[in-house]
Amino acid sequence: MSSPTGTVLLLGGTGKVGGRIAPLLKAANVPTLVASRSGNSPTGLPGVKFDWFDESTWEPVFASASSPPIGAVFLVAPLMSHPGAIMRKFIDLAVAKGAKRFVLLGASPITEGGPWMGDAQKYLRELGEQGKLSWSVLRPTWFQQNFTENAHGTFLKSESKLFSGTGNGKVPFVNAEDIAAVGFHALTSPQPPNTDYVILGPELLSYPDVAAIISAAVGRTIEYVELSEADLAARFAQWIDPEYAATLAAMDTDIKNGAENRTNDVVRTVTGKEPRSFRDFVEENKAAWI
Known part of the structure; x- marks a missing residue:
């Protein structure tokens, strides 16, 4: 399977969700780059160092991808109360480097423009409406994990x-495996999602x-x-x-x-499997x- 947008960059690629999306991409033979603060990739996929709080690590990420270049980005917000400005800056860089699809890991309580990653959600939609990118937001409820x-x-x-x-x-506690399955779809589907998915157990x-x-x-x-x-x-x-x-x-x-x-049927509708x-x-x- 080839990604419709090129290599997939997984920020937080060793985390709860990114670490579960990585093997799905590998199994589907989608070119993938796993980004983390350590730069290590336990999945056997190429790894690269990335730190939200060290901007010197940002641009080298895009030089690390072999052919095809990075075209899709999985975004995980840094652990801070107001990450909007720093996330906008990185999104702008990624767009300038050729990325066309963005999938943001959000949360069910966080709506567009709200706290934490809510500003990034709003920014992605705005850029999408300007035709600069396609986007999706994963909004899972609280994880079983x-x-x-x-x-x-x-x-x-x-x-x-x-x-x-x-x-x-x-709470409809949801499994991180199900969140990852929806994320895999959002990153690789031929048609851009351009929507948010409230992911519930x-x-x-x-x-x-x-x-x-x-x-x-x-x-x-x-x-x-x-x-x-x-x-x-x-x-x-x-x-x-x-x-x-x-x-x-x-x-x-x-x-x-x-x-x-x-509750809802998002997991079943998107993945074809029951949560x-x-x-x-x-x-x-x-x-x-x-």
Whole structure:
């Protein structure tokens, strides 16, 4: 399979989603360049060093691609509260270097022009309307993998506790494999998507539901611990920028108020496969909490 736009550049190419798109591109024989801060590529695809906060790494990325040149870019925002300006600057560079398609990893709560990557989403649409590029935004809800690969996983294993500020709010937790499958389609489809995809899992679950499901799988009680938004923000701020921590904590309050209480058929429509269930994910990964 050849990409309709040339070599695909995966920013965050070793991350939760990019690291899962890479093998799909490799299997389809799509020319791919995996960008990361280390420059390493565990998939056997060519790797290149890229750091949002070191602009000297940007332009060499485009010189690293052999034939065909980079034509499609998978964008993952840097971990900062207001990345709009830096992302616009890189998008402009990529367009000047010949990139024609951009797929942005967004998030279901983040709408165009909103915080975090919302500005980049708005900018891509504007450039698309000017005929300068084609675009898509992946807007997944909260990842199933957050319970194995993030701080949640650490405390589930070490303390048998699940901390959140979501109350009984429901979330259609989605598997990163399904997000990657939609991303692969957006990067390689013959027709430009020029849309955003709200990517949701098949079942609505609260965090207390999650604690109960994991409890049953591992054979011990996982305690759900409800925190206030302020306490949750303070907890997150132990690991990440305080402003970003406050944004994440506010998203938990949004979940409590019903913001993620929805399902759709995007995964099935785009990929032809049913989204993976959370219970199947837990069964496949219960060793992470034992």
